[in-house]
Amino acid sequence: MNTNTGQTVGTDSTTTSAMSGVHAYVSRSSGVAIEAVDLVKDYGEGENAVHALRGVNVAFERGKFTAIMGPSGSGKSTLMHTLAGLDAPTSGNIVFSGSDITTMNDTQLTLLRRSSVGFIFQSFNLLPMFTAAQNIVMPLTLAGKKPDKQWMGTLVETLGLEGRLNHRPHELSGGQQQRAAIARALISKPAIVFADEPTGNLDSVSSAEVLEFLKRSVSELGQTIIMVTHDAIAASYADRAIVFADGRIVADEQHPTADRMNGLLLDERGAASSSSSRPAGEAARPAEER
Numbered sequence: 001m002n003t004n005t006g007q008t009v010g011t012d013s014t015t016t017s018a019m020s021g022v023h024a025y026v027s028r029s030s031g032v033a034i035e036a037v038d039l040v041k042d043y044g045e046g047e048n049a050v051h052a053l054r055g056v057n058v059a060f061e062r063g064k065f066t067a068i069m070g071p072s073g074s075g076k077s078t079l080m081h082t083l084a085g086l087d088a089p090t091s092g093n094i095v096f097s098g099s100d101i102t103t104m105n106d107t108q109l110t111l112l113r114r115s116s117v118g119f120i121f122q123s124f125n126l127l128p129m130f131t132a133a134q135n136i137v138m139p140l141t142l143a144g145k146k147p148d149k150q151w152m153g154t155l156v157e158t159l160g161l162e163g164r165l166n167h168r169p170h171e172l173s174g175g176q177q178q179r180a181a182i183a184r185a186l187i188s189k190p191a192i193v194f195a196d197e198p199t200g201n202l203d204s205v206s207s208a209e210v211l212e213f214l215k216r217s218v219s220e221l222g223q224t225i226i227m228v229t230h231d232a233i234a235a236s237y238a239d240r241a242i243v244f245a246d247g248r249i250v251a252d253e254q255h256p257t258a259d260r261m262n263g264l265l266l267d268e269r270g271a272a273s274s275s276s277s278r279p280a281g282e283a284a285r286p287a288e289e290r
């Protein structure tokens, strides 16, 4: 599913782009990369049940950068984890490159994730006993493959990890750990990358560099990225931004600007605080999580 088209990007071979000379790995043709159909995820049962996803229908186009925003506890991470096959939905379907992953067993899911999915978690999830370099190439090591040295070099340079590669995670700053986690997600050139607040622990300069890198991997290499963020400026790097509230999509914006996203988030906050009129059963989430 790692559909290397053999097409060269950075069409001008003299370009100074850090991504020049790298082969496109995802078809630029339009089409849906992944789709959720009536996706429901409940945690727990009965009175204590949390309805994290309440019947979500959404398709993510291939070669696009989509941001997901929304209040804490609204279901953003749950959506990412179920889409990536890390967590099973309560009901509904997930169609990934034409296959329904909800019918797959654990082995099939593991193989699919290894070949086609990159995940940047809210917490970095680097393995403490391995160096940054070993962590970055871990997805390939697990698959018994060798890294593409040029691509590794591009990632390391663009993410500013030179000189830190032989250090273990506890010897890296939070930002450096997150950048290593980003390199790890991209090293195998996955068909789709899920990024859960990838810039949440970065200073504003590092954050802008990382977002610019993610944006270019979409525009120049045709990567598909779905990114959760609480930052409207981060969302403005995306082609599309979705706003989540209480397990549902409440807004879906093409070419988002930071101002527009801040406006939508404020609207949603207003709607949530004034909605003592929410239908019964919709206020299951504790107020402090909103």
Ligand SMILES: Nc1ncnc2c1ncn2[C@@H]1O[C@H](COP(=O)(O)OP(=O)(O)OP(=O)(O)O)[C@@H](O)[C@H]1O
Pocket: 043, 044, 050, 051, 052, 070, 071, 072, 073, 074, 075, 076, 077, 078, 079, 285, 289
């Ligand atoms: N393993 C779990 N067991 C029980 N409830 C859970 C579990 N994981 C998440 N939840 C609940 O599901 C709801 C959605 O959580 P989720 O982590 O998807 O929110 P989020 O939008 O990513 O929030 P944040 O912005 O704080 O990361 C929350 O009410 C949360 O408490």
Ligand SMILES: [Mg+2]
Pocket: 076, 077, 078, 122, 196
């Ligand atoms: Mg989350």
